[in-house]
Amino acid sequence: MKKSFGSKTFVLPSPTWIICAYDPTEKPTGAAVAWGGICSSVPPCVVVCLRKATYTHGCIMERKAFTVNVADEAHAVEADYFGLATGRKVDKFTLSGLTAVKGEKVDAPYIDEFPLIAECRVTGISEVGIHTQFVGEIIDIKANEDILDPEGLPDPEKVKPLFYMASVRSYYGIGGPVGKAFDIGKKIGK
Amino acid sequence: MKKSFGSKTFVLPSPTWIICAYDPTEKPTGAAVAWGGICSSVPPCVVVCLRKATYTHGCIMERKAFTVNVADEAHAVEADYFGLATGRKVDKFTLSGLTAVKGEKVDAPYIDEFPLIAECRVTGISEVGIHTQFVGEIIDIKANEDILDPEGLPDPEKVKPLFYMASVRSYYGIGGPVGKAFDIGKKIGK
Numbered sequence: 001m002k003k004s005f006g007s008k009t010f011v012l013p014s015p016t017w018i019i020c021a022y023d024p025t026e027k028p029t030g031a032a033v034a035w036g037g038i039c040s041s042v043p044p045c046v047v048v049c050l051r052k053a054t055y056t057h058g059c060i061m062e063r064k065a066f067t068v069n070v071a072d073e074a075h076a077v078e079a080d081y082f083g084l085a086t087g088r089k090v091d092k093f094t095l096s097g098l099t100a101v102k103g104e105k106v107d108a109p110y111i112d113e114f115p116l117i118a119e120c121r122v123t124g125i126s127e128v129g130i131h132t133q134f135v136g137e138i139i140d141i142k143a144n145e146d147i148l149d150p151e152g153l154p155d156p157e158k159v160k161p162l163f164y165m166a167s168v169r170s171y172y173g174i175g176g177p178v179g180k181a182f183d184i185g186k187k188i189g190k
Numbered sequence: 191m192k193k194s195f196g197s198k199t200f201v202l203p204s205p206t207w208i209i210c211a212y213d214p215t216e217k218p219t220g221a222a223v224a225w226g227g228i229c230s231s232v233p234p235c236v237v238v239c240l241r242k243a244t245y246t247h248g249c250i251m252e253r254k255a256f257t258v259n260v261a262d263e264a265h266a267v268e269a270d271y272f273g274l275a276t277g278r279k280v281d282k283f284t285l286s287g288l289t290a291v292k293g294e295k296v297d298a299p300y301i302d303e304f305p306l307i308a309e310c311r312v313t314g315i316s317e318v319g320i321h322t323q324f325v326g327e328i329i330d331i332k333a334n335e336d337i338l339d340p341e342g343l344p345d346p347e348k349v350k351p352l353f354y355m356a357s358v359r360s361y362y363g364i365g366g367p368v369g370k371a372f373d374i375g376k377k378i379g380k
Contacts, residue, residue, distance in 0.1 A: 002307070002332035003342075004294075009234045010331045010344050011258050011308045012351045013364075014227060015203055037204060037227030038356065039239045040319030044199045047237060047323070049229045068201050076368045080375030095379040104194075117192070118201045124318060128325055129230030133237070135318055141200045142192035152193075154200050154357040161202045162368060163353070166228065167344040169371045174203075174353070175363035178266045181354060184361075185270030189285040 009166045016162035016171060018069040018082050019048050020100070021059035021108045028093050028100035028109035030069070031056040032083030034164035035131060044138040046120060049131040055087035060134055064122040065106035068136070069114040073160040073173050078113075080171070105139040115147045115159050199356045206352035206361060208259040208272050209238050210290070211249035211298045218283050218290035218299035220259070221246040222273030224354035225321060234328040236310060239321040245277035250324055254312040255296035258326070259304040263350040263363050268303075270361070295329040305337045305349050 015037065020030035035049035046068055050057045060066050071079035078096045085092055093100045099112035103119045110117040120136025127133070141154075149155035156174055163172045205227065210220035225239035236258055240247045250256050261269035268286045275282055283290045289302035293309045300307040310326025317323070331344075339345035346364055353362045 001335075003335055003338070005331040005333065005344075007234050007328050008331045009228050009231060009328070010306065010333070011205075011207070011228055011236050011328065012260055012306060012344065012346060012349055013203065013205055013353060015201075017201070035228045035230065037237070037239075038199050038201055038225045039237065039323055040225065040321045041199060042320045044197050045318050046201050047227070047229065047318075049227075070202055073368055077374050077377065080369065080371060080373065081378040082375070084372060084375045085379060090379060116200065116202060124316075126314075126316065128235050128237075128314060130232045131230045133229055138197050138199070138201065141195040141198045143195065143200070145191075145193055148193070149358065154202065156202060156353075156355040156358060156360075156362055159202055163203060163346075163364070164371060165346040168339065168346060170346075171368040171371060171374075172346055173365035173368050175365040178263055178352060178361040178363050179270065181270060181359045181361060182274060183270065184267050185272070185274045187267065188271040189275060189280060 012165055014164040014166060016071040016079055016164045018071055018079055018111060019056055020067045020069060020110060021056050022063060023059050027091060029056055029059060029087030030082050032079055045135055046138055047133050047135050049133050051130055052132060057132060063107045065108040066120050066136060067103055067108045067110040068118040069111040070116040071162045072115050073162060076162055076171050079162060115144045116154055117142050202355055204354040204356060206261040206269055206354045208261055208269060208301060209246055210257045210259060210300060211246055212253060213249050217281060219246055219249060219277030220272050220282060222269055235325055236328055237323050237325050239323050241320055242322060247322060253297045255298040256310050256326060257293055257298045257300040258308040259301040260306040261352045262305050263352060266352055266361050269352060305334045306344055307332050
């Protein structure tokens with residue numbers, strides 16, 4: 001027998017991403033986002049959901065570009081700050097001590113200190129509830145060399161991505177590997 | 191200096207959810223989904239992305255309802271199986287030994303053995319790349335009593351949700367708490 005909670009956002013887990021864009025004065029800004037996810041394999045696309053009230057929302061609408069910056073455990077405080085302050089009033093990069101680097105492929109800045117980032121071009125905009133869904137085609141993934149595994153791929157245990165857990169409004173870290181996808185289930189039905 | 195990977199889905203992390211629906215014969219079926227996320231706070235909504243080729247896709251189109259079943263570490267094998275087999279040919283519930291329970295609020299089944307589930311009513315359908323985005327309004331969250339924290343909320347460390355990491359195509363478990371959201375960032379800019 002399961003306990004009922006009604007209409008809540010407790011569908012765990014959520015990512016912790018900083019979505020960055022330039023404002024009209026070329027100031028880099030960004031917002032912490034837990035609502036969103038990968039939404040297509042071909043072409044690789046991500047959906048990120050921002051309230052219209054956020055400063056970053058208007059910046060993305062203007063330039064149709066953003067970066068997804070995967071927050072890691074080492075930058076949990078900075079990531080949370082990007083969800084508390086508003087780019088309308090402050091320069092979040094300067095105050096948090098993070099470095100904005102101009103995107104190579106899109107007209108948006110990324111966070112140099114974050115281990116894994118995606119440069120995205122907006123290909124779709126729609127409204128769901130109080131949020132705008134921005135679909136971004138992933139033009140390029142960039143990763144720090146020191147978080148790559150022996151095969152040269154981003155190693156989740158080295159990236160140490162933050163997870164946002166809506167039921168308790170807290171961040172969590174990653175544990176160990178559990179199994180290979182498209183593999184461990186093969187034993188069923190054999 | 192970051193290494194460039196081109197257009198990939200390496201934006202970690204992704205969830206591991208089983209999306210369940212009834213087929214036209216009332217057989218419960220489902221698909222493993224890592225593409226999607228919460229997409230609105232008010233009303234609480236989730237977006238899940240399925241390829242048209244999946245059997246579950248047609249079932250959701252027909253009944254406009256689905257459940258999100260949060261896969262936990264204890265059911266990693268079953269979760270992976272739901273991503274390997276097709277409901278067109280087999281009864282995934284019977285073969286995996288999982289129990290389908292008729293949803294209380296929507297016309298879709300949920301997985302009794304999974305600790306945390308959401309009953310959803312489809313409120314939006316759109317196409318992105320090779321995937322269909324189903325937006326579902328979360329009508330009810332249901333959780334096992336044994337995964338609740340002292341405040342009665344789903345405790346991430348008890349839920350033990352699986353994470354899918356696209357860069358290495360593997361599942362990972364949860365680590366420990368890192369900090370309270372909307373709180374730990376307050377020290378910046380003070």
